[in-house]
Amino acid sequence: MKIPTTLKHKPVIVSENYEQVDGRLARNTDAKGLSLGLAQWNDRGKVDISAKVWRHTGEKWSRQSEELPMHRVLDLAILICRSSLYFQDAYRFPKLYDPENPMIDRIGLQGDAMSVSVCEDNPMLDQDIKLFAQALSEDGEMIGERLRVLSRLLEEMGY
Numbered sequence: 519m520k521i522p523t524t525l526k527h528k529p530v531i532v533s534e535n536y537e538q539v540d541g542r543l544a545r546n547t548d549a550k551g552l553s554l555g556l557a558q559w560n561d562r563g564k565v566d567i568s569a570k571v572w573r574h575t576g577e578k579w580s581r582q583s584e585e586l587p588m589h590r591v592l593d594l595a596i597l598i599c600r601s602s603l604y605f606q607d608a609y610r611f612p613k614l615y616d617p618e619n620p621m622i623d624r625i626g627l628q629g630d631a632m633s634v635s636v637c638e639d640n641p642m643l644d645q646d647i648k649l650f651a652q653a654l655s656e657d658g659e660m661i662g663e664r665l666r667v668l669s670r671l672l673e674e675m676g677y
Contacts, residue, residue, distance in 0.1 A: 519550040519574060526558035527570050527585055536571075541660055548573045548580060558585060593632065595668070596625060600634050602661065605651050614647045 521532050533552040540547040549571050557568035569591045573580035586594075604622050608614040615636040624631035640646055654661070 521551040521553055521572050522579060525579070527553070527568065528556040529553035529570070530555040530567075542657070548575060548582075550574045554588070557587065593627075596632070597634060598661075599665070600625065602654065602665075604634075605654055608651060613644055614651055615643075 519534060519537070521529050521534055523529060531554040534550070536549055536551050537547050538544055540549050543549070551572040553570050553572065554567060555570070557566040560566055566587060568585050568587050570585040571583060573583045600623055605614075617638075620636040620638050622634040622636065624633055636647065637643060
């Protein structure tokens with residue numbers, strides 16, 4: 519499906535067949551495309567680029583389409599990677615986390631650090647963390663494939 523170019527987000531690089539590869543939702547998703555382009559919130563003289571997930575209801579482009587600044591997309595990738603690494607050893611804790619020390623890591627960014635921790639405020643944490651770990655395990659092959667592609671691309675870029 520062709521991504522619209524007449525809306526506020528101005529696509530520059532697109533993946534117009536995203537519905538074919540959208541994880542477990544592949545071929546049965548409203549997420550029809552991804553794009554990198556000029557952000558819809560740009561002001562005169564200021565240009566930010568963003569990533570956007572384009573959703574289509576079957577009749578029209580959805581207001582639930584999401585647009586994120588590029589650095590937030592990368593921050594989410596960092597959070598995914600650190601969480602995946604954490605869950606490789608979480609089995610050591612009876613509750614899959616240490617209630618006395620919910621902090622997983624602090625990752626240095628921009629002269630400070632992004633905190634990564636187990637969400638103690640979740641009243642259903644003990645059940646939800648088990649479900650999260652199970653889903654992460656079940657999706658391991660799909661996530662691993664994407665992480666290997668990301669690793670290869672980062673290596674090609676010199677990182």
